Amino acid sequence: MTKPKRVLFVCLGNICRSPSGEGVLAHVVAERGLSQRIQVESAGTGAWHIGELPDPRSRQAAARRGYRLDSRAQQVQSADFDRCDLIIAMDRDNLKTLRAMDPGGRARVCLLSDFLPPGSPIDVPDPYYGGPLGFEHVLDLIEAACEAILAELT
Numbered sequence: 001m002t003k004p005k006r007v008l009f010v011c012l013g014n015i016c017r018s019p020s021g022e023g024v025l026a027h028v029v030a031e032r033g034l035s036q037r038i039q040v041e042s043a044g045t046g047a048w049h050i051g052e053l054p055d056p057r058s059r060q061a062a063a064r065r066g067y068r069l070d071s072r073a074q075q076v077q078s079a080d081f082d083r084c085d086l087i088i089a090m091d092r093d094n095l096k097t098l099r100a101m102d103p104g105g106r107a108r109v110c111l112l113s114d115f116l117p118p119g120s121p122i123d124v125p126d127p128y129y130g131g132p133l134g135f136e137h138v139l140d141l142i143e144a145a146c147e148a149i150l151a152e153l154t
Ligand code: 4NP
Pocket: 011, 012, 013, 014, 015, 016, 017, 018, 048, 126, 127, 128
């Protein structure tokens, strides 16, 4: 059995966008019987919400589409850059923070929008201070990126 590939979604708080990425991709991975081969995690660049479940608005929006978000918020660690194969930042601020803390690990560090068709938004907008449509938009972008992410990992 080969070593599983590990992917880490990263946003600011790890309670809205990146746990949504984790929940959606983990769902697709499980549906395709790939759970032994691909491990999906998420983390935040900030520390404010460590230990918390995802924002109830994210959890509800995800649940309506059949995804369960039940990870606990954690902060990105420098060891993640070696532990993971792929680190996916939700926006350019997250990417900048990640690049600044990258000790030179194995992981490819990139943006979610690298897995979207040309012309798509570059950043996954932070839905935290906005209305319900923001949470749907986050899920739309993640769902649209899943296939290309899987193609890179399989
Ligand atoms: P996320 O959203 O980065 O998608 O988890 C945020 C959640 C909380 C905060 C910022 C962004 N905050 O400042 O508490």
